[in-house]
Amino acid sequence: MRIEEDLKLDFQDVLIRPKRSTLTSRSEVDISREFVFRHSGRRYHGVPIIAANMDTVGSFEMARALARHRLATALHKHYDEAALAAFFGELADDVTVFYSMGITREDYDKFHRVKEAAGNAISCVCVDVANGYTKSFVDFLHTLRAAYPAITIMAGNVVTGEMAEELILDGADIVKVGIGPGSVCTTRKMTGVGYPQLSAIIECADAAHGLGGLICADGGCTSAGDLAKAFGGGADFVMLGGMLAGHDECMGEIVAENGERKMRFYGMSSRAAMDRHAGGVAPYRASEGKEVLLDCRGPVDATVQEILGGVRSACTYVGAHKLRELSKRTTFVRVARQLNNVFGQS
Numbered sequence: 001m002r003i004e005e006d007l008k009l010d011f012q013d014v015l016i017r018p019k020r021s022t023l024t025s026r027s028e029v030d031i032s033r034e035f036v037f038r039h040s041g042r043r044y045h046g047v048p049i050i051a052a053n054m055d056t057v058g059s060f061e062m063a064r065a066l067a068r069h070r071l072a073t074a075l076h077k078h079y080d081e082a083a084l085a086a087f088f089g090e091l092a093d094d095v096t097v098f099y100s101m102g103i104t105r106e107d108y109d110k111f112h113r114v115k116e117a118a119g120n121a122i123s124c125v126c127v128d129v130a131n132g133y134t135k136s137f138v139d140f141l142h143t144l145r146a147a148y149p150a151i152t153i154m155a156g157n158v159v160t161g162e163m164a165e166e167l168i169l170d171g172a173d174i175v176k177v178g179i180g181p182g183s184v185c186t187t188r189k190m191t192g193v194g195y196p197q198l199s200a201i202i203e204c205a206d207a208a209h210g211l212g213g214l215i216c217a218d219g220g221c222t223s224a225g226d227l228a229k230a231f232g233g234g235a236d237f238v239m240l241g242g243m244l245a246g247h248d249e250c251m252g253e254i255v256a257e258n259g260e261r262k263m264r265f266y267g268m269s270s271r272a273a274m275d276r277h278a279g280g281v282a283p284y285r286a287s288e289g290k291e292v293l294l295d296c297r298g299p300v301d302a303t304v305q306e307i308l309g310g311v312r313s314a315c316t317y318v319g320a321h322k323l324r325e326l327s328k329r330t331t332f333v334r335v336a337r338q339l340n341n342v343f344g345q346s
Contacts, residue, residue, distance in 0.1 A: 008199040010181070011226045014332040021319030026312040031323045032070065035236065037173035038212045039145065040152040042123060046070040046096055047308065048323075049227070050216060052241035053077065053100040053126055055276075056252035056265050060087050062300065063097050065249045069304050072096035074126045074154075074239065076268075081110060085117035098126040098154060103140035115148075124152045128176070130187070130269060130288070132158040138170055145171030154237075157218055159195035161207030168213035174237060175213060177204045181220030183242035184267035187288045198233050198332075205234030205327075224310020231311065231323060232330030240307075246294035247303065257293060266291035 023029065035044045051062050053074035060083075063073035075084070077100045084099070091097060099114070099122045101107040115122050127144065129137050132155065141155055155167055156176025164175045180187040180194035188194040197220035208215045216237035217230040223243075230238045244250070245265040252263040267289020274280060297303065311323070318329040 008196040009332075009334070010196040011198050011220055011222075011229050013196070013334060013337065014198065014229065015335055016228060016232055016314060016318060017331040017333045018317045019319050019329060019331070021316055023316045023319060023321065026309065026316055029312040029315040029321065029323070031308060031311055031315070033236065033323055035214060037152045037214070038168065039171055039173050040123075040150055042150070042152050044096065044152075045094075046072060048072075048237040049307070050074055050098070050237055050239045051244050052218070052239050053098070053128055054241050054245075054268055056250045056263070057241050057244050058100065059249060059251045061249040061251060062244065062247075063087075063095070065300050066304065067092070067095040067097075069301075069308070071304065072098065072124075072237075074098040074100050074128075076100060077102060077107075077128070081114050081117065084114045088114070088118035088121040091121055096124060098124045100126040100128050103127065103129060103137055108140075108144070122151070124154070126176070127153060127155040127172075128157075130157065130179075132156045132167065132176075133163060138166065141167065141170045141172060154216055156216070159200040159204065161203040164204040164207040164213070164215065165211060168208055168211045173214065174216050175204060175208055176216045176218045176239070177201055177235075178217060178219035178239075182218075182267060183222065184265060184290050184292060185219065185269070185288065186267070186290055187269070190286055190288045198229060201230055201233040201235050205236070209234070224307045225314065227307060228311050228314035228326070229332075231326050232314075232332070234327050243307065244300060244303065246297040247300040248296075248298060249300050254296065255293065261296045262293035263296050264291060265294050 033048045047070045049071045051057050051073040053076045055076040058074050058076040101111050152173045154174035155172040157178050159179045167175045177200050181197040201217045204215050214236040216239050217235035218239040227238050246263045255262050269288040320326040320329045
């Protein structure tokens with residue numbers, strides 16, 4: 001056993017310090033990014049925000065809606081092969097959508113069949129597991145990269161620099177960063193495992209960028225300001241679940257509560273998700289997610305505008321003309337939390 005005593009920070013522990021700026025309007029800020037992926041060699045140009053591959057967020061309908069704003073979507077894993085093949089077969093070349101998969105043989109074979117049926121239209125894959133530290137995950141990444149060298153691979157989740165480096169060297173173009181910060185994730189409560197999200201982003205970005213790789217901050221954002229902090233900390237992409245949940249495009253179940261329309265939203269390791277997709281919680285595991293009811297929020301476009309407007313505004317406060325400049329112009333200021341505890345009050 002050992003204890004690390006270095007300070008680790010979450011989004012709520014900091015603010016971004018303003019700096020002198022020559023920008024006169026938010027409209028002057030370019031929030032798109034351009035990347036060439038390390039392994040696939042493919043080019044990306046768009047707004048680097050990705051809808052999470054949760055079955056009440058990462059839908060076909062969400063992908064079509066976000067494409068209008070040049071945002072990306074990671075589809076959930078539970079569409080059938082015919083639906084996936086049809087969707088990717090009609091996808092425009094300039095739209096970024098990730099096919100999501102696990103690491104079983106069945107996952108691999110399903111991907112191969114869908115890719116063949118879609119006429120090889122799939123260019124981006126998200127290899128998604130809760131624990132990116134296992135040998136089986138790394139072995140699968142090796143296998144997938146060897147079989148599909150031209151595919152852009154996002155893989156995770158991890159929270160430490162050394163593992164981000166390993167995944168980049170093993171074939172990932174983008175490392176997905178985050179364990180436990182999501183609004184409907186209870187991994188930290190159930191297992192005691194996790195890492196403050198802002199520090200995870202800073203450390204993993206530093207490690208990945210040194211090898212020519214990229215990171216996607218996954219989880220913990222509850223406002224546009226959190227996205228600005230994630231980008232300021234070095235994230236190349238940010239993945240959103242709860243902030244995009246509850247919209248018409250989520251295709252979640254609608255229920256009535258006290259005469260109001262609500263939409264079910266749950267973590268993908270929750271009992272609700274496992275009941276729906278795996279026949280229940282296996283006897284060797286526990287639920288690591290929760291279910292909540294959200295107000296129905298209508299079309300996603302207004303939320304996207306609010307998010308992008310907030311990120312643009314953050315850039316104006318520090319004088320960043322382009323999103324890629326934000327991390328270079330970001331100085332974080334620590335803020336005090338739980339002052340009552342500091343002063344010994346109840």
